[in-house]
Amino acid sequence: MYVNKKYTYALYLCQQYGSISAMPRRRPEEAEQTRRTILRIAGQMCAQSGYDQLSLEDVATAASVTRGAVYHHFENKKGLFLEIVRSELDAMGAQILAAAEVAPTRWDALVAGCREFLRKSQQRGYQQLILTDAPAVLGIATWNELDYRYTTRSLVEILQELKSDNAIAVSDPEASAEALSGAMNQLSRWVAAGGSEDSAIGTLLMLLDSFRR
Structure with a gap:
């Protein structure tokens, strides 16, 4: 039977206060x-144990709120997870940008940003949330859209700038960015599974060098 969670929460408020207007x-x-707070705690739980083990009841308890309050802010478990993924990708994008901004040249910025991604993506939370659960839970189309919005688009922009500077020999910056993004995600998975981070970085640098004139 379908249960409207927001209606249930409204009914709970009426029982507590007599009417919603009196709360x-x-x-x-x-x-x-x-x-x-809900988002942070749910993200920590999901990063530790995975989406399948995430319980909204446990989230509410850990956040010291009612389960109804969780549903007030997030439609359902999948909706909460989507916001967790967005938050994680946004944080990754900010870290990449911070690493790139201090580089002396555009090329150095590209290298610094890619290396920062490979380093930060080794964190358990990123591996579990973004590279394992997100494609399975949200679907590959949504995952690709989010990955592009928060990370790949920045690669497209800097490759376009480098192409305008005649610093790289790529015909299509967007296709090159997609290839580079996919390679970095796979290298990240490989290192997390026990591969050598030094070897992964060396491979990444060789791939980047292949773009140069």
Whole structure:
């Protein structure tokens, strides 16, 4: 039987306060803080044990909120997981950008960003959330869309700039970015499975050098 979780939460509030209008009003910043807390704790749980083991009841308990509050902010378990993935990819994108911004040239920025990805993506959370669970739970089409939005698009932009500078010999920066992104994801999986990080970085650098004139 289908159960409307938001309706159930509204019914719970009515039982507690007599009516929804009588319930204490929370400031927007308090609601946002609750949402961030739920997201952070759920992300930690999912990174540790995987999506299949994630329980919204456990999330609510760990976040010191009701299960209804979890459903107030996130439609369901999959919706919560989607936001976890977005948050993780956004953090990865920010770390890559920070590494690239201090590089002296565009080429050095590309190399620094790629190396930072390979290093940071070895963290258990990224491996579990992004490279293992996300494609299976969200579907490969959604995963590809998110991967492009948060990481591959930056590769496209810098390769386009390098092509404009006549610094690389690629005919299609977008195709090259997709190939590079796929190679880095696979190298990350390989290292996580026991491969040599030094060998992975060496292979990555050879791949990048093949783009140069």
